[in-house]
Amino acid sequence: xxxxxxxxxxxxxxxxxxxxxxxxxxxxxxxxxxxxxxxxxxxxxxxxxxxxxxxxxxxxxxxxxxxxxxxxxxxxxxxxxxxxxxxxxxxxxxxxxxxxxxxxxxxxxxxxxxxxxxxxxxxxxxxxxxxxxxxxxxxxxxxxxxxxxxxxxxxxxxxxxxxxxxxxxxxxxxxxxxxxxxxxxxxxxxxxxxxxxxxxxxxxxxxxxxxxxxxxxxxxxxxxxxxxxxxxxxxxxxxxxxxxxxxxxxxxxxxxxxxxxxxxxxxxxxxxxxxxxxxxxxx
Ligand SMILES: [Fe+2]
Numbered sequence: 409x410x411x412x413x414x415x416x417x418x419x420x421x422x423x424x425x426x427x428x429x430x431x432x433x434x435x436x437x438x439x440x441x442x443x444x445x446x447x448x449x450x451x452x453x454x455x456x457x458x459x460x461x462x463x464x465x466x467x468x469x470x471x472x473x474x475x476x477x478x479x480x481x482x483x484x485x486x487x488x489x490x491x492x493x494x495x496x497x498x499x500x501x502x503x504x505x506x507x508x509x510x511x512x513x514x515x516x517x518x519x520x521x522x523x524x525x526x527x528x529x530x531x532x533x534x535x536x537x538x539x540x541x542x543x544x545x546x547x548x549x550x551x552x553x554x555x556x557x558x559x560x561x562x563x564x565x566x567x568x569x570x571x572x573x574x575x576x577x578x579x580x581x582x583x584x585x586x587x588x589x590x591x592x593x594x595x596x597x598x599x600x601x602x603x604x605x606x607x608x609x610x611x612x613x614x615x616x617x618x619x620x621x622x623x624x625x626x627x628x629x630x631x632x633x634x635x636x637x638x639x640x641x642x643x644x645x646x647x648x649x650x651x652x653x654x655x656x657x658x659x660x661x662x663x664x665x666x667x668x669x670x671x672x673x674x675x676x677x678x679x680x681x682x683x684x685x686x687x688x689x690x691x
């Protein structure tokens with residue numbers, strides 16, 4: 409494998425959606441440019457083999473996905489309490505191949521500034537284009553959290569009736585895993601949750617798997633999936649047209665404007681963890 413970043417090799421990555429695997433029983437996948445075969449056996453056991461040498465890779469099932477660790481796991485797959493709450497729909501909104509670095513996908517996901525221009529009429533609209541100041545910090549668990557992110561959204565969810573001021577919290581758990589918590593129209597004290605598990609196919613290619621944990625109240629599953637697919641279809645061409653495809657980590661490549669506060673911390677955090685796969689390393 410051409411990835412040399414220990415932090416990535418010794419971590420878990422999604423390589424397949426169980427729903428798809430149940431249909432076809434065998435799937436081809438690529439992780440860090442290595443071709444893999446994911447198989448569902450007679451007894452519902454999942455195995456993942458590397459095509460080049462037939463080696464079995466360490467794998468686990470969690471959240472309806474097949475996860476692989478190509479190295480030696482130093483930590484477990486992340487724990488997401490929302491996925492176990494019974495009053496939520498917990499579903500995949502789809503797995504989307506994208507021709508860019510997964511790090512670019514994370515950064516785009518963290519950026520509220522694109523809402524009015526890319527998700528016009530849905531997650532944003534003119535003249536509400538300004539990103540208000542928000543808080544961002546690195547936690548004791550070495551995660552990036554951005555809070556107090558407010559944005560006016562015309563259609564914030566599949567069942568929205570009119571525009572609302574939405575509050576987001578963003579969370580970067582691992583280099584290729586990012587989530588958000590978003591205002592729910594029916595509850596003041598709980599939020600809807602979306603997480604992206606990004607599969608690094610190559611340094612400039614990825615598959616974006618996602619899991620939605622939405623409160624069931626006033627929501628239905630088909631609309632939820634449809635909404636996620638609509639929003640992601642708007643992001644995909646923007647992501648694929650970004651040049652360079654790899655995320656530049658040189659601090660001089662950054663534009664220090666307020667909306668980029670979380671992106672600046674993300675890039676610094678990647679540098680400190682020596683994540684180079686999918687990046688243009690700082691010199
Ligand atoms: Fe977007």
